Amino acid sequence: MKITLSKYAGFCEGVDRAYNMIKKMASDPKVKKPIFVLGALVHNEDAVKSLEKLGVVTISGKKDFFSAIGGSAYGRKDKIGTLAITAHGMGPEIYDFAKKKNIDLVDTTCPRVIKAQRLAKLFSEKKYQLVIVGEKDHKEVKGIFEWGKKQAQFVKKENDFKKLKLDPKKKIAVISQTTQNQEFVRHAWDVLRKKYLKVEIVDTLCLTTQNRQGEVRKRAMKNDAVVVIGSPTSANSTRLWEISREINPKSYFIERKNQLKKNWFKNCQTIWVTAGASTPKWIIADVIEYLSGLE
Ligand code: SF4
Structure with a gap:
């Protein structure tokens, strides 16, 4: 294996x-x-x-x-x-x-989060209507919202576009949670650009997150099983698993080694392991050690 x-x-x-x-x-x-x-x-x-x-x-x-x-x-x-x-x-x-x-x-x-906060502040001072692509209850998004004078509206899923109350005559600024799914963020840009004339889009996605998500898209297809290590409370870890399971049904989301089950890997020749941005290296090492012992 x-x-x-x-x-x-x-x-x-x-x-x-x-x-x-x-x-x-x-x-x-x-x-x-x-x-x-x-x-x-x-x-x-x-x-x-x-x-x-x-x-x-x-x-x-x-x-x-x-x-x-x-x-x-x-x-x-x-x-x-x-x-x-x-x-x-x-x-x-x-x-x-x-x-x-x-x-x-x-x-x-994180300096990348500070960038999103400062933009929210700047756009709200310039009287733009602010749209944040992200989870409104996530800590990072709450902070960005507060820097934007608590006036932003949120988009997290398809259904949310209908709920937006934006004045098409006024300027709109779009920023995103740094760890959002880049495909959905790009989709949101397209939807908003088509619907409104005065839209200004700023890419506040984190490059590290984009690299991880891009890699999982490629690897989930090429491996028999995928293990994503991270906490269910970690937005970026959850996102990695969501992307992976859409491509490979044998995608498993675990917080630590003792949640792994041997039968998940029956008939698997290749296992690809990734971990969220908040997973410590000692937990990753434990998981790799366990999987190596399955051979
Ligand atoms: S994922 Fe890490 S590097 Fe990227 S914005 Fe969040 S804290 Fe910063």
Whole structure:
């Protein structure tokens, strides 16, 4: 059995940068402790746990954030030492709030997400109607929406085009969630260009994500089975699996090694393995070791 690992599997530059920044800060005596991260730094339970071992606390929502300021989050008496923003980014309010409360803030927002946020801000200031191609409940998209003065409309699936309430006489700007399916994003551009005259499109898709998705399209066809490693909470991992299963029904989405089943690979000669941008390398290594043992 031939097992091939994708050259793009695992942490992308943005996640790698954020993870290493926080790890470094955890052992830096000059950084005020405890470090509280606003939401999971990486959409992967094992990676979050590895940071918790270094004393980094994950706050799951706004409620936790406010109790942390008061010094009662997770039963801790100590207040926030340093607040960290994840690679997905946040809206402008949190920056203003931290400044007002004199909280040390570390921003690990991925530069590619910052680009989308700044464009949302710019277009809303220029009074464009903003359309975001993406999942409105995803953390990154919520942040972009807030930078766009909370006035954007969303497109995630075919049915959403009918629901848009856009004035055709006014200018429209289209940006997208960085990790969206590039085929759907291009389709959205076509639909909106055909329907409206004053449409300005900006490509905010992440190149790393496009490479991963392009590779999965090619490989899913050429291999007997595909294993995508990632958390179901990770948008880019889920997208890889969705693309793969459309091409190859023997596409399996797992978070870690113990979810693999031997019978999935019966009669398979070739298995291709990929992983989302938030999957740590030690989990990938475990999966490869298990699959290699099946031969
Ligand atoms: S997937 Fe792309 S945009 Fe998202 S954190 Fe990674 S590098 Fe940045």
